[in-house]
Amino acid sequence: MFRQRFTIGLALVLFIAAVYSIFYFKLFSVTNHHEKSITVVLKSLNVRSDFWQAVSAGSAAAAKENGLTLNVQGPLQEGDAEEQIHVLEEAISQKPQAIVVAPYADDRMPALFKQIREEGIKLVVIDTPLEMKSAPVVVSNNHVEAGRLAGETAINVTKRNPVIAIISDHADATISKERLEGLKHALERYKNSIVGVYYGEQSEDKAYDMAKKLLDEGRSFNTFITMNESATIGVAKLLKEQNKAGAIKLIGFDSSFYEIQLLEEGVLNAVIVQKPFNMGYLGVKRALSLIEGTNTAPVTYIESNVINRKNMYLPENQKLLFPFIENK
Structure with missing residues (x-):
């Protein structure tokens, strides 16, 4: 009876050890495979915000395409600069290789950007360029x-x-x-x-x-x-x-x-439509270029389009109104 219990116990221990080893190996392998890590800090993660959801989707598409580890963060509600500051501070502490941020116009941002650079983290600003002595790489709508x-x-x-x-x-x-x-x-x-x-x-x-x-x-x-x-x-x-x-x-x-x-x-005669998917996609691509040390344009502008009731059903405008992952 003792020998039987011992055998069962030993088998259980070996099983747990095997599972742990497999898990550890996979975790170790993934970490090494995804050497390049990028954190994206948006103005909002609210699922009701079509704009920021499209930016997030563009970021994810670029990360998947290039085998990057991507972490998308941001406040839940748009307009919450205080929470974005907190999120950005936490992102810096995690020391990714690059941070892509759509910043609020807050007086504390330049100091945080300086800290990012001092930590050796690459920086790309999207959506809202801020006036700084040493401007970061920018991807923005014009x-x-x-x-x-x-x-x-x-x-x-x-x-x-x-x-x-x-x-x-x-x-x-x-x-x-x-x-x-x-x-x-x-x-x-x-x-x-x-x-x-x-x-x-x-x-x-x-x-x-x-x-x-x-x-x-x-x-x-x-x-x-x-x-x-x-x-x-x-x-x-x-x-x-x-x-x-x-x-x-x-x-x-x-x-x-x-x-x-x-x-x-x-009711609405026209909208000036930006390309948030493209902004997220290019923001991550520019961050990757900085990580790899390749030449990167200091400013990338993304054009806007006028959409009205007459032209909204054209295929090219449907892609802007309903940005799917394959649309870059």
Whole structure:
């Protein structure tokens, strides 16, 4: 009986040891196989954010294509700069070979970027370039050009009579400031075409209230240009409620599922669509180039496209509105 129990016990120990050995070998092999490790820190991991989900998908596609170990992090809610700082600090402590970050315009970011470099970690900034003495490699949409496209679209949909109320997020938001710069450039030859710039702080409700106040005051304008998705959705809700869709033009940015619906309904006249999948993909590719020591362009700009109800079903625009992994 003792010998039988001993045999069973020994077999069990050997089985556990074998499983552990296999697991350890696989873990060791994977770690060595994926020598290049990249952490991507986004502005949001919220599954409802089509934009950041597309950036994440692009990053994953580049990592898979090149056999990289990829870790995508970020705050749950967009606008949470404090949490992004915490996530970035944690990422630095993990010492990946490269960090790709879409930073908020926070005063603490330059110091963190300096720390990343001092740790010997390669750095790529996507989406929102920050002004620094020693600029990192940047992959970004050309926001000035996107703003110009919005202005030209407003000119076209109003038959060269644009009178525009602009609803943005924050006065100091880098992306919105660049879009506004391009927009003003497009409208230079149309005097008094901008009635004002108003701020909804990335809130649908605040954008709705601001637009309602403008209409209640009887302000004379024929177009809303909304600088981000939340402003677009808030203003669209108001136009639908007051049966002013079409009478007042609406031009927005980005391409969320709800914005696509608004295009189909004719509430939204056009959207300036970025290519977030491409941005995530190229961000990781540029990080890989830095790791490998190959020549890397200091700045890579990604173009935007104007999508409207007439051209939204073209194959090339469907790829922009519904970015799948194979679309690079």
